[in-house]
Amino acid sequence: MEQPTYSQLIDLVAQKDRRIAEAEAQVVQLESRFAPQDRRLAELEKLLEQRTRDGKRQAAPFSPGPPKANSKPPGRKPGADYGKPAFRAALPPGKIDEVRTLDERVKGERASTPRP
Numbered sequence: 001m002e003q004p005t006y007s008q009l010i011d012l013v014a015q016k017d018r019r020i021a022e023a024e025a026q027v028v029q030l031e032s033r034f035a036p037q038d039r040r041l042a043e044l045e046k047l048l049e050q051r052t053r054d055g056k057r058q059a060a061p062f063s064p065g066p067p068k069a070n071s072k073p074p075g076r077k078p079g080a081d082y083g084k085p086a087f088r089a090a091l092p093p094g095k096i097d098e099v100r101t102l103d104e105r106v107k108g109e110r111a112s113t114p115r116p
Helices: 006-056 102-108
Strands: none
């Protein structure tokens, strides 16, 4: 095989330069063609990520709505105005079987046993 001449080498380099220029033009054309699709894909991925995060948050069973303007403070009213005081009445003496003191319970039984 012969060695190429200088003019043949220049022609080969010029052909390669033309091919590279054509390939670069094609790359620019394809990038401009796919740019809107890439933007749309990015928007859809962002929306999917947001919906996935929203789906992980559990909604309350109902919304209480905005707070009232003149709401009352929580809890019982101080003093005797809170209503009829309620408490468990003591058992009549005939229904009491035995009486234990706290010291007997602590010494003889575990604390997890039910009280009589």
